[in-house]
Amino acid sequence: MSAIHDGRRESATPEGSATLEGFDHASGFHCGSTALRGLAERYGWTCSGVNGPTCSETICFGLGEGIGFTYFTPGSSPDRAFFGRSPGLETTFLDRIGVAYDRRSGDDWARTRDRLETRLANGDPVLLATDVAGLPYFDTDTHFAPHRVLCVGLEDGRDREHDRGAAGADRVALIADNEFDDVKRVPLTTLRDAMTDDHLVPIRNRTTVVTDPEPEQPATDRMGAATVEAAIAATARSMLDPAAASGPSGAAVPDGSAGPDGSAASAVAAVTGIEGIRTLAADLPQWVDRSEPRWTARLAAQNVDSRGTGGGAFRRPYASFLERAARVVPALPETAPDRMHGIADDWSRLATTFRRASEAETDAELSTRLAEASRRVRTIADREERFWRRALAALA
Structure with missing residues (x-):
């Protein structure tokens, strides 16, 4: 099992633990700003001096120009919808503090999976766009996207009945979601479906990962x-x-x-x-x-x-x-x-x-x-x- 800890592959805390070693997750009011707060804590981005506290979720939301409004026609039911936030919150915040990142969309799943494995092995959380209907822990068939989550680790699939690694079992993504205090486990094949669903808006394997965590802005x-x-x-x-x-x-x-x-x-x-x-x-x-x-x-x-x-x-x-x-x-x-x-x-x-x-x-x-x-x-x-x-x- 691999999880994020000091830029290296490390063993995570035992299964069932609320957090992973080296990544402290807590719920928040919004998916995107909670993910940004998680990145701020991961990389030590403070907002009031070198030794000050890391950027809070509210600060991430405000500096990311989070307020907005879009009235649009989704790809399926309902045929009218609106969002009250700006579409570029996450990258706007990263741009504002001067952090380099790599944002991808439209790649096939094989490339997306390779990127997940490579970046996580390097110690970097990966911001994903998903549809909640594809995330089993929501237990809903109502489509809602893009719902942002952080992938903070991967582990081998397990044979639950015998509690051992199962040959050929699908790998499992460890997901930090603002709606839950604990990190969720999602098989990669399931995550693939959640990242490619176009029912509400196309999300198409969208990922964002920090490539240089040192902000240009003091x-x-x-x-x-x-x-x-x-x-x-x-x-x-x-x-x-x-x-x-x-x-x-x-x-x-x-x-x-x-x-x-x-x-x-x-x-x-x-x-x-x-x-x-x-x-x-x-x-x-x-x-x-x-x-x-x-x-x-x-x-x-x-x-x-x-x-x-x-x-x-x-x-x-x-x-x-x-x-x-x-x-x-x-x-x-x-x-x-x-x-x-x-x-x-x-x-x-x-x-x-x-x-x-x-x-x-x-x-x-x-x-x-x-x-x-x-x-x-x-x-x-x-x-x-x-x-x-x-x-x-x-x-x-």
């Missing part, structure tokens, strides 16, 4: 005024004018997703930022005429207040980041954290409306609930636009 600057200002300003620009935003923040669809045939997604699928929120508001009354509108509403509620959002469509953890940011950025309005908490509350109230729509007993009741949701979304769009314009003006 530790004292990572939560300095200039860095934090740049992260908040870039987030504001991506919400107000995503087409003009540079880097991952301006991406049109989640992680480069496409239509079911691999072509570019439709116009609805590509609407982002404040415009995406307004498009959702305008489209909601028509959901009643689409396929499976109650299922679509149910997943919409989950995408606001569960499924790893931290609450309020990711706005609640971002408000916590702003509380920290206000200590180092004098130009940031002191009311910004409270206003973002208020926006998060608006999103949570919207989730309640979506849940009620999903439980509507008649189409008339469903139409009423969707109309109410539309009004709430329109109010959220107005409030978010005011927030981001004020923040950008203050930082300018």
Whole structure:
């Protein structure tokens, strides 16, 4: 069995242990930012000086410009969906602190498996994009992707009945997932299916691995005024004018997703930022005429207040980041954290409306609930636009 420890292949703690030797895993509010926190702890990336604490999940989320919005058409049911985070959170954070990494997508499984084995043998966790329906420990057939996890080790397959290595048994990946405090075991053949499922968005064996863990940015600057200002300003620009935003923040669809045939997604699928929120508001009354509108509403509620959002469509953890940011950025309005908490509350109230729509007993009741949701979304769009314009003006 191999696991990560000081850059070498080492034996892990006994089976059933909550953590692997050399890699301390704990659950978190979001898959991507939990993975970044795990990498920060693995490589010792501090955010307040050389001897300071490693970057928290909230800091990783904020510096990675985690807030976003994309309204899109998935490749299968539901036929309308949205995400409240930016598509480039993980690589944006790595870029911001100046860490070199290798990101791959579209390779066949043989190359992907070789990369996993090589990088893990070198002591590097590998960030994977998966579909939760393919991960057996979730015990669900509901597709949700991309769900990011860290692969932190490999072990030989075992004959469970006799507790010994079985000849030809599939190797097992050790997976650190934000939804669980313990590291999960997933056979590589099963992981392969979870990494190639295109039901919601294409993920196609997407991996990211740090190639040089020494950040270019000094530790004292990572939560300095200039860095934090740049992260908040870039987030504001991506919400107000995503087409003009540079880097991952301006991406049109989640992680480069496409239509079911691999072509570019439709116009609805590509609407982002404040415009995406307004498009959702305008489209909601028509959901009643689409396929499976109650299922679509149910997943919409989950995408606001569960499924790893931290609450309020990711706005609640971002408000916590702003509380920290206000200590180092004098130009940031002191009311910004409270206003973002208020926006998060608006999103949570919207989730309640979506849940009620999903439980509507008649189409008339469903139409009423969707109309109410539309009004709430329109109010959220107005409030978010005011927030981001004020923040950008203050930082300018």
